[in-house]
Amino acid sequence: MKSRRRITNTLIFILLLIGAVFMIGPLLWMLSTSLKDKQDVFALPPVWIPNPVHFGKYKEIWEAGPLLSGIKNSVIIAVSVTLVGTFTSSLAAFSFAKLKFPAKNKIFLLMLSSLMIPYPAVMIPQFFMFSKLGWVDTLLPLIVPGLFGNIVMIFFLRQYLSSVPNAIIEAAKIDGSSYFRLYSSITFPLIKPAVAAQLILWFMGIWNDYLSPIIYLNSPEKQTLQLVIANFNATYAIQTDYPLIMAASIIALLPMLIIFLVFQKQIIESVAISGVKG
Amino acid sequence: MNQKSNLYRKEKIYGFLFILPPLLGLLIFTLYPMIYSIYGSFTDWDGLGQMNLIGLSNFKDLWTDELFHKALFNTLFMMLGIPIGIVLALLLALGLNRGVPGTTAFRVIYYVPVISSLAAVSIMWNWAYNGDYGLVNQFLDLFGITGPNWMANKYTVKPALIIMAVWKGVGYTMLLYLAALQSVSRSYYEAAELDGANSFKAFWHITWPMVRPVTFFIIVTNIIGGSQIFTEMNIMTPTGGPEYASASVVFYIWQKAFGNFQMGYASAMAVVLGAFIFVVTLIQFRMNEKQSFDVD
Structure with missing residues (x-):
């Protein structure tokens, strides 16, 4: 046997x-x-x-297209959105999990049900809205919505917070801590690992995003890295310069590969949880 | 007493304040545009001039628009990758769940395509599908098979995209299955073994029912994701492929809205897409309720 x-x-x-x-x-x-x-x-x-x-192609790519500005733009978008957005999301998750206020569950349900609205169903009016503000061909349409928070992150952090005992929060309340301090110095340190994992997943999502950048960004120097390599592909495939295209594409996926290899344990764990809980 | 009610009032204010940013974001960037999309779908909106209400005209045009039918058919056809991915992922997860050496390494390797940029991966596969020098045909050549020029042939372009999608997504599905398998108690299998059940029977009567909620979750999220497929065709077949054989619904929406500025017409398609996803999600909620009832 x-x-x-x-x-x-x-x-x-x-x-x-x-x-x-x-x-x-x-x-x-x-x-x-x-x-x-x-x-x-x-x-x-x-x-x-x-x-x-x-190794020559890895030198050539920096001259062959706006690769460097592509990296810069992607970093600006992903860093600003995830840093500010993680703050607003975790604050909201704390409030949903630990504070009492009217219509709390109704608002939460409204947020959850909005998750079934696909981006293509809202992208046209959104584009129109941002074009009225003169934001087309700037990074702003890709940054500003994310600053308000991410509902998926709120959902998972709220879930995670249910394992934090209410007694800790109540005790601090009686001690007279302000509500913001309840979040910043008591709750946030306890949920840091979950926040980090969610932040990484979100960062990767923004880094690899393609549809929203292609709608808003036209000028080569404004484009994100993913659009830049797509343009490499369109331009240099005709000249059959495949090594050049592949070198640029490697550069585009290398940062996420490194992040993944470093944080693979946390990433894999938090993804696995998402299925069980979902 | 007075102090306590004062405390509660403060909590109400702060509680609401803390959720205000995402709530505002939702109203401004999702709900308002959603309503606008629905309104726009009944107009001749072109992004510049006045929006005139034209009733159901856009939807009637959709009904007879051959390109839309093609895009719809292509999108649904490519969902054939979902069951293929599920079967492969479950097999992989079952294999990994036995504790063979190198489990961690396998998990990482199978997950690498998931975290890889879809744009970069599309560029790579486009080259791999090259008729003369691509990796795929050179591999087939080992078995004496002369492969087609995958992306230029209207019969092979969709299967090519399906293979790529399965390759990209199987690691994610595998991971979800693995987590589900690990939560199935060993005692079920021990009992089954005592009863003399073989491993196939054990799978069919224990494993498969136990992972059913995950299977369901995967099917629904894959349908939702699959109905919004865009990046691959935008990069690999920028014109929609041979005879429009690889254009997806979102690809067509994008072309109409931002290429032809037929924003009203594109909104009508977006509304149809949204309604489709709404129904799929609703079915999920219903089935989930039923399932938890079953378990009780």
Whole structure:
């Protein structure tokens, strides 16, 4: 019985390994392409490890398009939204979980049900609204809505806060702490890990967003990184400069890959929770 | 007594103050535009001139608009990836749940495509689907199969996008299943083993029912996400593909609204999309209620 289990496990391990090759293979191939000379990508049979390795494309990309300003714009949007938005979201989650005020549950339900409104259903009037303010082709339409908070984050933090005993809050109330201090020095430190995980997930979502930037940003130097690499693809595919395109794309996914590898435990845990709770 | 009611009044004010930003955000950036979308769908809105009410005219046009039908069909067709992804993800999760060596590494590897930028991944797959030099056809060549020029062929462009979507999403689904499997108590399986049930029976009568809520959650979120698919086609087939075979609903909305400035018409499509998602979510709520009733 035991040896049969071992054979099955070995078989499963091999299958998982083959699956892993399929998952990671295309990405490795992307990396390999980016390290080749322009002509070498057309070699048949394909070469996986370029010889010699060309790092030249990683120099060229900075001149070939507004990659640097793309990174800058993406960082500005993602950092400002997640920092301010996490503050407003966690404050609201605290209020929903621990304070008493009229119509609290109705407002919360209203927020939750708004989650089923898809972005495409509101993007046209939103565009019109921001264009009246003269905000088209600026980063503002991509920043300002996020500053008001993120309902998904509020939902998960509120859920998480239910494990924080009310007695702590009540005791501090009687001691005469202000309501903001109840949040900032008592509640927030307790929910920091959950906040961090949600912040990372949100950051990744904004970093990888494509639809809203493509609606608002026209000038090359205003575009986010994702739009810049899409333009690389459109421009340089005609010249079949695939190494250049792949090098730029690698740059676009590298930051999230690093964040993921560093925080993989927290990210994977909080994602797993979202399914069980959802 | 007086002090206590004073405290409560203060709490009411602060409690409301703290939730005011997201509430305002919701009203300004979601609810107001939503209502405006519905209103706009009954007008000839072009983003510049006056908006004139034209009744159901936009919706009638949708009914006979061949491109809209194509986009709708394509969007639904590409949802075939959902069951494929579910089966693969569940198999992977079952494998990983046995505690084979390297479980953590596998979890990370399968999750990498999920966190990767969709734009970058689309660019990469577009190159991988290249007819002559792409990775996919070179792989098929090992088995003596001559692959098509995937993105340029109206029969292969949708399957190509489905394969990519499964590749990108399977890690996420696997993770949700893995978490669900880990919460199933071992004692069920021990009891089943005592009763002489084989592993297939154990799966069918224990595992599958236990993970049903997760399956349901995955189906619903995937339908909602799948109905809004856009980035892939925008990058891989900027014109909507051969004979518009890869255009999605959101792609068509985007073209009409920001390419042709037919904002009223695009709003009508957006309203249809919103209604579709509303119904799917409603079904989820209903089924969830039913399910928790079952468990009781």
